[in-house]
Amino acid sequence: MLSCYRVLDLTNERGFLCGKVLADLGADVIKIERPGGDPARNIRPFYHDIAHPERSLYWFAFNGNKKSITLDIERTDGQEILKKLVKTADVLIESFDPSYMDKQRLGYTILSQINPMIVMTSISSFGQKGPYKEYKASEIVLWALSGMMYMVGDPDRPPLLSSYPHAYLFGAMQGAIGTVTALYQREIIGRGQQVDVSAQLSLVWTTGLEVQGIWDFFKQIFKREGRMRLRTGTSVRTPILWRCKDGDVGFFMLLGVNFIKANTALVEWIKSEGVNSGIMGEIDWAEVNWDEITEDMACEINEVLTKFFSMHSKQELFEGAIKRGIQIVPALTAKETREFTQLAERNYWLKISHPELNTTITYPGGFIRSTETACGIRHRAPLIGEHNEEIYKKELGLSGKDLITLKQSGII
Amino acid sequence: MQRDPFEEIKVLEFCWAGVGPFSLNYLAYYGAEIIKVETTLRPDITRTGPPYKDNVPGLERSAYFAWTHPVKKYDITLNLNHPTGIEIAKRLVARADIVGESFTSGKMEKFGLGYEDLKKIRQDIIMFRTCGYGNTGPLSGQPSTGFSLTTLSGFNNMCSWPDRPSSPLSGPYTDFIAPLFGGLALIAALDYRRRTGKGQCIDLSQHEAVINFITPLMLDYDVNQRELAPTGNQCVYAAPYGPYRCKGDDRWCAIAVSTDEEWGIFCNVIGNPAWTKDQKFSTLLSRLKNHHELDTLVEEWTINFEAKEVMAMMQAAGVPAGVVSNAQDLFEDPQLKHYHHFHELDHPAMGKCAFYQGPGFRLSEADYEVARPPLLGEDNEYVYTKILGISDNDFVKWIQDGVFD
Numbered sequence: 001m002l003s004c005y006r007v008l009d010l011t012n013e014r015g016f017l018c019g020k021v022l023a024d025l026g027a028d029v030i031k032i033e034r035p036g037g038d039p040a041r042n043i044r045p046f047y048h049d050i051a052h053p054e055r056s057l058y059w060f061a062f063n064g065n066k067k068s069i070t071l072d073i074e075r076t077d078g079q080e081i082l083k084k085l086v087k088t089a090d091v092l093i094e095s096f097d098p099s100y101m102d103k104q105r106l107g108y109t110i111l112s113q114i115n116p117m118i119v120m121t122s123i124s125s126f127g128q129k130g131p132y133k134e135y136k137a138s139e140i141v142l143w144a145l146s147g148m149m150y151m152v153g154d155p156d157r158p159p160l161l162s163s164y165p166h167a168y169l170f171g172a173m174q175g176a177i178g179t180v181t182a183l184y185q186r187e188i189i190g191r192g193q194q195v196d197v198s199a200q201l202s203l204v205w206t207t208g209l210e211v212q213g214i215w216d217f218f219k220q221i222f223k224r225e226g227r228m229r230l231r232t233g234t235s236v237r238t239p240i241l242w243r244c245k246d247g248d249v250g251f252f253m254l255l256g257v258n259f260i261k262a263n264t265a266l267v268e269w270i271k272s273e274g275v276n277s278g279i280m281g282e283i284d285w286a287e288v289n290w291d292e293i294t295e296d297m298a299c300e301i302n303e304v305l306t307k308f309f310s311m312h313s314k315q316e317l318f319e320g321a322i323k324r325g326i327q328i329v330p331a332l333t334a335k336e337t338r339e340f341t342q343l344a345e346r347n348y349w350l351k352i353s354h355p356e357l358n359t360t361i362t363y364p365g366g367f368i369r370s371t372e373t374a375c376g377i378r379h380r381a382p383l384i385g386e387h388n389e390e391i392y393k394k395e396l397g398l399s400g401k402d403l404i405t406l407k408q409s410g411i412i
Numbered sequence: 413m414q415r416d417p418f419e420e421i422k423v424l425e426f427c428w429a430g431v432g433p434f435s436l437n438y439l440a441y442y443g444a445e446i447i448k449v450e451t452t453l454r455p456d457i458t459r460t461g462p463p464y465k466d467n468v469p470g471l472e473r474s475a476y477f478a479w480t481h482p483v484k485k486y487d488i489t490l491n492l493n494h495p496t497g498i499e500i501a502k503r504l505v506a507r508a509d510i511v512g513e514s515f516t517s518g519k520m521e522k523f524g525l526g527y528e529d530l531k532k533i534r535q536d537i538i539m540f541r542t543c544g545y546g547n548t549g550p551l552s553g554q555p556s557t558g559f560s561l562t563t564l565s566g567f568n569n570m571c572s573w574p575d576r577p578s579s580p581l582s583g584p585y586t587d588f589i590a591p592l593f594g595g596l597a598l599i600a601a602l603d604y605r606r607r608t609g610k611g612q613c614i615d616l617s618q619h620e621a622v623i624n625f626i627t628p629l630m631l632d633y634d635v636n637q638r639e640l641a642p643t644g645n646q647c648v649y650a651a652p653y654g655p656y657r658c659k660g661d662d663r664w665c666a667i668a669v670s671t672d673e674e675w676g677i678f679c680n681v682i683g684n685p686a687w688t689k690d691q692k693f694s695t696l697l698s699r700l701k702n703h704h705e706l707d708t709l710v711e712e713w714t715i716n717f718e719a720k721e722v723m724a725m726m727q728a729a730g731v732p733a734g735v736v737s738n739a740q741d742l743f744e745d746p747q748l749k750h751y752h753h754f755h756e757l758d759h760p761a762m763g764k765c766a767f768y769q770g771p772g773f774r775l776s777e778a779d780y781e782v783a784r785p786p787l788l789g790e791d792n793e794y795v796y797t798k799i800l801g802i803s804d805n806d807f808v809k810w811i812q813d814g815v816f817d
Contacts, residue, residue, distance in 0.1 A: 001597075001604040021593070021624075025600050044648075045632040057635060061627035108776075127774070130750035135727050140645075140653065141734035144666035145745070149655065150738045152571045152579050158655045159664060159736050160571040160579055163642035169625055173592035174772035177438055180599040182775055185417035185442075187606065193777040201753055202772030204742060206588040212767040213463050213475035215739035222739055223662075226579050232463035240559065240580045241568055250563025252583070256460040262555075289469065290462060322554060329556075329564040334633035334640070337566065337623065342551040348620055362634045367593040367621040369546070371527070372604065372612035375597070 001373050002027040005183065007091040008082075009066060010073070013040045014199065015095035015123040016062035017172035022091070022179065023065035024366055024375050030391065031066045032073070032082070035410050037384040047357060053384065054356065060381045064352070064363065068382030069391050070412050073104055077411045082106065084396055086114050090192075091179055095123040098133050108194045118192040119182040123175045127198035137199075142167040146203035147211055153224045160224075170206060171199030231290045236298040241331065242306065245313045248331040251305070260286045265324040270308050278304050338362070354380050388412060416443025416778055421602065424508040425449060425485070426525075428456040430558055430587035431542050431618055432514035433480050435594030439510070440483035441770055441780035447504060447795060448485045450788055451492065452817050457557075459788070465762040471788050472761035478785045482755070482768035487786030488795045491817040492523050496810055501525060503800055505533045509605075510598065512540040517552040527613040536611035538601045542594055546617030556618070558584020565622050566629070572642035589625055590618040651699040652678070652706055655736050656714040658722055664736035665714060665722040675699070677729045682713045757784040792816055 003026035009019035010032050023029040031038070041053035048055070072078040083106075086092060092111065094101055101107050101122070108120045122128055125137035135141075140161055143149045148167070153160035178195035186192055211222045214232050223230075228237040229252070241248045255263070263285040270277045279300040283293075293301075309317060314330035321328035332340060343349065348365040366376025392398045392412065406412045421444040427433050428450075440446050450456060458476035465473045491497040501523070505511055511530055513520050520526050520541070530537045541547055544556025562568055562585040572578035582588070594616045601612055623630065632638045645654040647668070655664035669678050675696075679688040687693070687709055692702045699706055714722050719735040726733035735741060743754060743766065751774070756766040770780040796802045796816070810816060 001600045004607065021596060025597070045628065045636060045638065047635050049636060057631040058628045061631055121773075126747050127751060130747045132747040135734075136730055136732040137734070138650075138668040138670070138732045140647075140655075140666045140668050141732045144655065144664075144736040145734035145747075147737045147739065147742045148582065149666065149736050150664075151582055154573070154576060154579060157573065157576075158645065158657070160573070161645045161654070162570040162581070163572065163644075164570045164626065164629060164640055166625055170588075170592070171772060173589075173596070176596050177592065177599065177771065178773035178775060180596060180603060181417050181438070181442055182777070184599060184603050184606075185415075185775070185778060188415050188417065189777060191777075193775055195773050195775055197773040198747075198751060199772075200747060201751055204748065204753065205769060205772065206582055206585065207739075207742070208582045208584065208588065209463070209475055209479045209767075210583050211739045212742070213479060215743065216765050216767045217463050217465055217475060220739075224579065227577065229583065233467040234462075240583065241563060241578065243577065248563070248569065248578070250560050250568060252557075252559040254457075254461065254557070254559075256457065257454065258457050258460065291467070322551070325555060327555060327557060327560040329560040331563045331569050332566055334566070334629055334638075337630070338633065342545050342549045343620065345549040346546055346617070346620070348623075361631060364623045364627050364630050365620060367616070367624045368597045369615040369617070370597070370601070370612050372601075372610060 001025045001370070002180070005090040006030070006088060007093060008032060008085055008089045009093050011093050011095040011123060012038065013043060013058070013062070014125070014168045015093055015172050015175060016040070017169050018093050018121065018123060018175040018179065019066060020062045020064065021173065021176045021367065024377065026373060029066045030085070030387070031063055031068045031382060033068055033070050033384060035070045035072050035412060037070070041384075060361070063381035064377040065379060066382055067387040067391070068385055069388050070385035072411050073106060075411050077406060077409075079104060079106060081396070083111070083114050086111050086118055089115070089118060090183065091119045091121060093121045093123065093175065093179070098122070098124050098128045112192060116191050117186060119179055119186065119195065120192070121175050121179045121182075121195040121197065123171050123197040123199065125198070126200050128196045132200070139165040139167050142199055142203060146200055147207040148203060151207060151211055151222050151224055154226045155224060167203055168199050170202040171197050174202040234290045234293070235295055236290060236293050238298060238302060242309045244309045244317055245311070247314050247333075249309060249314055249317050249328050250331060251328045253301070255285070255288055255290060262324070262326045266326050269320060269324060270304065273308070273311070275304070275308050275311070280304050350377055352377055352380050356383065385412065418602075419443035421445070421510065422508050423447070423510045423512065424504050426511070426513040426515065426520070427542075428514060429458060430480055430584060431590045431594060431616070432512055434587065434591030435540065435542065435598060435616070436510075436512050437483050438595035438599065438771060440485060441782070442778055443781070446483070446485040448487045448786060449490050449501070449504070450487060452489050452788065453491065455788065470761065475765070475767070478759065478762060478765060479767055481785035482770075482782045484781065484783035485786045486791040486795050487789060488792050489789035489816050491815055494813070494815050496813065496815045498524055500796070500800070500815070502533055505530055505537065508534070508537065509602070510538045510540060514542045516555055517543055517547045531611070534611075536605055536609055538598070538605060538611045539613040540594065540598055540616070541614065542590070542616035542618060544618050546620060547615045558587030561586040561618050561622065565619055566626065567622075570640065570642060573644040574642070578642065586618055586622045589622045590616060593621040593624065646703065648700070651696065651703045652710045654707065656707070656711050656722070658714050658719040659717055660719070663719045665719040666734050666736055667710070667722070667726060668732040672696070674731050678726070678731050681725050681729050681731065755782045757782065759784045760787065789816070
C-alpha cells in the first residue's frame with residue numbers, strides 16, 4: 001500500500017516500530033545506523049542467548065523488512081550524505097532527544113529547504129516542547145508519568161512495571177499514524193510537515209476510562225487492587241483474572257442487555273456440573289444492574305466462580321465458553337499462542353530465513369489482512385550496513401574509492 | 413490556507429464498543445465526516461455500562477461512550493432488520509469512502525452489506541472490518557472484548573512479583589493497541605486508493621494485531637523456548653531502578669540509574685551519604701547484586717520529599733525520574749497541559765467533562781478537532797432528509813414503521 005514511499009529511519013528503540021509498520025505496508029524503509037551498528041542491537045533477548053549485535057531478537061522483531069546503511073550524522077561528510085538521501089525521501093523518522101537534530105544542523109527547517117515535500121516525524125518521550133522537553137526518560141519513567149504504573153500491582157506493594165518493556169511502542173505507532181496522515185495531506189497542500197510525537201501523550205490515553213472517567217465524574221483516584229476491579233459507582237469488586245487448574249483465565253463479568261444470554265448460560269453450565277451456583281442462580285440476569293449487587297452478593301459470586309474455574313483447565317473452560325457464547329479466555333503462554341488453532345487456521349505465522357544463522361525463525365504475521373496487498377514481514381532485519389553498497393554506490397553514485405575513504409574515517 | 417487532511421472523506425460507521433470507533437476517530441480528528449449508525453434496539457455496549465454521570469444510568473450518561481467518541485460524528489439510528497433500513501444503509505454506502513463495521517463475523521453478509529455487496533454499490537469502497545479473532549477461521553463468529561483479548565494475548569501476565577499472581581493492565585488494554593494498527597491501515601488504504609483508484613477490504617483481527625506488540629517474546633520462544641518470567645520491578649541493567657516511596661499517602665517516584673555517570677549524579681543529588689562510597693555499590697554489577705539493600709537506602713532518602721520534588725531534583729541534575737502519576741496528577745501534569753492533552757467539553761446530558769483527548773502526535777500543518785460525543789439518533793432528521801433527501805412524508809412514515817428504531 002505504501003510501496004511508493006521512501007522512509008529514512010533514524011530511530012532507536014523508542015521509534016523502531018514506526019518504520020517497521022510502514023515497511024510492513026510496503027514502504028521502502030532504510031534504517032540509518034551509526035558506524036559499528038545501532039546500540040539497540042544490544043537489547044535482549046538474543047538468538048541462542050549469545051549477546052551479539054547480529055543476534056538481538058529484539059532488534060530482529062522491530063527492524064524486519066528494513067534496509068540498513070551505516071552513517072555518522074555528527075560528521076560533516078555524514079550530514080552531506082544524509083541531505084542527499086533526504087532529497088529523494090518522503091519521510092524521515094527520528095527519535096533522538098529533542099533539539100539533537102537542530103544541533104546537527106539537520107532540523108526540519110534545513111531539511112525542508114532541501115526537500116519541501118519531506119515529512120519529518122520526531123518521536124520523543126515528552127514531545128518537542130514544554131516543561132519536560134529536556135527531561136531524561138526511560139521505560140519506567142514513561143510508565144510512571146503516563147499513569148500506567150500507578151494502576152498496576154497489589155495494594156500492599158509498590159506499583160508494578162511490565163516485565164516486558166513496551167511503553168515506547170505506543171508512541172511509535174502514533175508516529176506511524178501521524179506520518180501517513182501527513183503524507184495524505186501532502187498531496188492536498190503541496191508540502192511536507194513536521195510530526196511531533198509524544199510517547200507520554202500516547203501512553204496516557206491507554207490508562208483509559210477506569211482512571212480518567214472516575215476522576216472526572218467522582219474525583220475518585222483509581223487504586224491498584226491486584227486482580228480485582230472496583231465496579232464503578234458501586235463498592236463491589238470482581239476479578240479480571242482467575243486461577244484455574246493449569247494457569248489463569250480471564251473473565252470480567254459484564255451486565256446489561258448484551259450479556260443476558262452469556263450470564264444465564266454460565267449459571268446453567270455451573271449447575272450442570274453439580275456445583276452450587278448459590279446467589280448466581282437467583283439473579284435475574286435480564287434485569288440486574290451493578291447498583292443492585294451488594295458486596296456480599298459479589299463475594300458469593302466470586303466464590304462460586306473461583307470454585308468452578310479451579311475445577312477446570314484453561315482449555316476446558318475456553319471450549320465450554322465458546323459453545324455457550326461466554327467470554328472466558330485462557331491466558332496464553334507464548335507456546336500456547338503458537339499452537340492456538342485460530343491463528344494456525346488463518347496461516348498467521350511466517351517463517352523467515354536467516355541465512356547467516358543458518359536457520360529460519362517463525363514471526364508473527366501482519367497486523368491486518370487486505371484484499372489488495374500483503375501486510376507483514378517479508379525478509380529478516382538487515383545486517384549492519386548491509387545495504388551500504390546498494391545505496392551509496394548504485395544510488396548516490398559514490399565510487400569504491402570514496403566508500404573506502406568514508407569507511408576508514410569512520411563515517412560509514 | 414490550511415486544509416485538513418481528510419476533509420473530503422466520508423465514513424459510514426457500523427462500529428460499536430472500542431476498537432472500531434477508536435480506529436475511525438483518527439480520520440475524524442482531521443476533518444472526515446463520520447456518520448455513526450446505531451439502533452435503539454441494541455444500544456452500543458459502551459452506552460449501557462458504568463461509570464454513569466452522577467451514578468444515574470442512561471444511554472447518554474456513560475463515560476465509556478463519551479470517552480470513546482471525542483470527535484464530531486453524525487449519529488443516526490437505523491433498523492437493519494427492516495428491509496427499508498437496508499435500502500437506506502445502501503444509499504449511505506453509495507456516498508461513503510469508508511464503511512467500518514465491528515459486528516461479529518457474518519452479520520454484514522446477512523444484511524446484504526458484505527464486501528462484495530458494497531463493491532457493487534461503490535467499486536472503490538474501503539471496507540474496514542474488525543473483530544477479536546478475525547473474519548475467518550473457527551473462532552470468527554465468537555464475541556470478544558478488550559477485557560478478554562488482553563488476557564488471551566498475554567498482556568495480563570506481564571506485571572507480576574515472582575511470589576504473587578500477576579496483576580492485569582488497564583482493563584481493556586488491547587482496545588488501546590489494536591486501533592493503532594486499524595487507524596494506520598485505514599489511512600494507508602485511503603492514500604493507496606488516491607494513487608491507484610482501488611478500494612479494498614481490511615480485516616483487523618485484534619488478536620493478530622496486538623501480537624505485533626510482543627514479537628520479541630514470540631521470537632524468544634521460537635528460538636530459545638523461553639517464556640516471559642516476570643521479575644517485579646527488577647531491572648537487569650540498572651540500579652537503583654523502580655518506584656521509590658515518597659512523602660504522602662501512596663506516593664512514589666520512579667528512578668532509573670543505568671550508567672556510572674548517572675550513578676555519580678544521583679549520589680550528588682542525595683548528598684553523597686557515606687553508604688554511597690561502599691564497595692557494595694561501586695559498580696553496576698555490585699549494585700544489581702545488592703539491590704534490595706540499595707533500594708532500602710534510597711527510600712530512606714526519597715521518603716523525606718514529595719514525589720514531585722524528587723523528580724524535579726533528579727531531572728535538574730540529569731537522572732531519569734518521574735512521578736508515579738495517579739488520575740489527579742494526569743489532569744494536573746504541566747507537560748500534558750502544555751500540549752493541551754485533555755479538553756473540557758459540554759454535553760447536553762452530562763454537562764462538562766474534561767477527559768476528551770486527541771491523538772498522541774501533533775501536526776505542524778493541521779490541528780486536530782475534538783467534539784462532544786453524539787446523542788443516540790440526534791442527526792436522524794438531518795442525515796435522512798437533508799443528506800439523503802428523503803421526503804418528509806417518507807421520513808414520518810418510516811419512523812412509524814420502525815425503520816429508524
